[in-house]
Amino acid sequence: MNAIGPVEPGEGTQDHPLTNPGTPGILATTAAARPLTRLYAAHRRAVHTLLAAVLLLAGGGYLYATRPPATPPTTAELPYPAQTVDVSYLGEVNVPPGTRPRTFAFEVLLGVQSGPAVTVTRVTQPYDGLSLTSAPRAPFRTESGAARKIVVTMHVTECGKVPRDAGLPFMDVTLRNARAIQVQSFILGPRYAHDLSHALQVACSNDFP
Amino acid sequence: MNELPQQLVNGLLLGSMYGLVAIGYTMVYGIVQLINFAHGEIFMTGAFGALSVYLWVVPSGTTMWIALPLMLIGAILVAVLVAIGAERFAYRPLRGAPRLAPLITAIGLSLALQQAVWAWYPEAKSARTFPQIDGGPFHIGDVTIQTGDVFLLVAAPISMAVLAYFVMKTRTGRGMQATAQDPDTAKLMGVNTDRIIVIAFALGAAFAAIGGVAYGLKYGQIDYRMGFILGLKAFTAAVLGGIGNIYGAMIGGVVLGIAETLATAYIADIPGMDKFGSQSWADVWAFVLLILVLLFRPQGLLGERVADRA
């Protein structure tokens, strides 16, 4: 005995109990066919016309239903700013003498690869205990295909609230172009992580054990 | 806050479910000495039976208080039909055959049932969500009990009581006891052993179906593979409690469930054991417990009370 599957189909072992056409249905159609034949004999021409009309309608309907979907208007949509902007880390820069203590600065390169011009409306970093200013001061605009260097100056306001050893720190940059405004986090990689940790350790050397 | 009471309840709930499924293993074994490895899949088909009732029989929007009894009936119906079918067409033809033949058949049947549900049940290729009982969890002291778990807490003891009554007091139940003790003599005494065997399969399937509904309510999802691991655990519980003994099945289940839960919760806190404490090790500890019990009591926890075998 080959026992594959439930031998007696129980509830739910078949897709739908109703999809199983029973024999009574077939019997019923043969019984109903007899008056139909009589009808056909009496009105042969009318039936043919009707049949042709139904076929035509069905065919037309089929063609209509399966017509190729109207191609959506291909107006080249503008890209989101985050998809066109590159930010890369260049390196540490010296702060001019006379700035307040616990301040350090980095240089990053912001480039717009394609699409419309992008305006940087805000540059921040996520850690409490650090404040940030950028030069040029935001907002500033960068044309497509152009790149500009930005000096980011950070000041430690509270040593207890900065990460000493962040592995992948990032900067949050608010970008705006003709399409949208969005905040994108730029993770500047291990070299930035290293330089930031080092700068924070120097700035907070008195507080860190 | 003391975690122990909650963890014990967690273990009790898991164990009650093992116990409900273990009853089927133990009853069938007690009567025909067959380890019905397809029993885990009967548990699974029961759960799908309940889901089918919910999806296609009960009008949508029906409250669970009305739907749940209907789902239970559906679950039991499907599981019992599958079990009786399995007995009639897979096991009965092999009754005189060597022991290993029905065992292998059972494993094959288990795979076949899994694949059948996988292939033919709508959208069963991945997990299907199971309807839930509304209402917040209940708090008793430090212990939180989910609404879905209440069903299990109520159903497991009632099922045990009904089963005990059936086996001890009814005529058929006594016939089962007699068949378990000595099938040939029972037959000579006028017991219809074929019928008794079918009833044993059906009863085991009914309890597995209740377990299947409890599983769906507890975890909110069922899938075609749910019976496999749970079936193995339930079999383990049956052996732990003493295979052939219906009370042993429930006690074995509860002991196994609590052992797994406590192993997950506390072994990591023992100094030097933190590597062996996570849930991924819980099965190992559960089987260590099984081996220890079988070393000292090879017949299982309650295995000696032969008179109770059903």
Place this chain on the structure above:
Amino acid sequence: MRQRSLIAITAALSAGALTLTACGSRNSDDKGSDSGGGTTVTIGVDAPLTGDLSALGLGIKNSVDLAAKTANKQKLVDGVTFKIQALDDQAQPSSGQQNATKLVADKTVLGVVGPLNSSVAESMQKVFDDAKLVEVSPANTNPALTQGTDWATSKKRVYKSYFRTATTDAIQGPFAAQYLINDAKKKKVFVIDDKKTYGAGLAGTFTAEFKKLGGAVAGTEHINPDSKDFSAIATKVKNSGADVVYYGGEYPQAGPLSKQIKAAGAKIPVVGGDGIYSADFIKLAGASATGDLATSVGAPVEQLPSAKEFVANYKNGGYKEAYEAYGGYSYDSAWAIIEAVKKVVDDNGGKLPDDARAKVTAAMQNVSFDGVTGKVSFDEFGDATNKQLTVYAVENGTWKPVKSGTYSG
């Protein structure tokens, strides 16, 4: 006596069965449209097409199929018709390796898209590399696959034929940690993983960064992926006082886990990686999933015009299953293979050279095109150069993007 030995045998059998859960493999072949004569190039697909992870796997298969059909329709490579052959790995490394061997044996296969799981990839890499058959994974995120097992200290590429369009856990885990500490202001995490290559790796990179940023780990736990009962763990999480749970693993377990943690009374978000970024996670976790977070590779689909086109074509393609988390990456992976084949055919005067596989692998290194997920090209390790990440949160029953990041290391 006989009965006892029978129990012993069955106990041994059941123990064996526990370790051998679901072996064997099932194949499902799918043919792209057979239009046009000339050479037929097969793109192999390896993904879990059945089982718990089939939602993601079928999305991968369908997306590759769409790429092949699109290339055929556009007649992108003259005289070459692409078709796909999809094999099911059931998320098992052993099945993956069998599939790899099978694909290598088929001489028309010039590239493979897949697999989904990092653990499966580990078992396939060498088979493909020995045959110089290029493999592009849309979903593997374990850093060791491209940068060697010592990737944290010294990066070294092991297999020249392995590429991926997905971003690695080396970025994904820390990104989640940064988000939780800085934006969500979480301080105490309970870390859970499933001990698999992907889950454990992700949990590891996350935990390291979370600690570096000053967060505390309230506890760790490893789940048993075969189980659905996480109540013991949920109780532990609740009593640990953690304000967030990080789960390294995939949605079939993450869904019930999230649900049971919430049910135990710990109203804290569960956070995971791209493995839980699936509609099925929300389905399984239920209503209490609101507020759960997932990081996933890539920018949100609605921000990329190319992605919108993909979504529309996918819809018109009549596929039954959703493209899920890796659809775009799978399409791009397949398209990268198609581009590489095109380059090789063009360089060889319009037909395939004899050592096509080695040539395609070499060409893959320089592939560059605008794909569904942005610019597609590969660095010296075979990793995607486009490294975007997005944090998604469950809101009203769907995943909503809440923060996006670009890695430019």
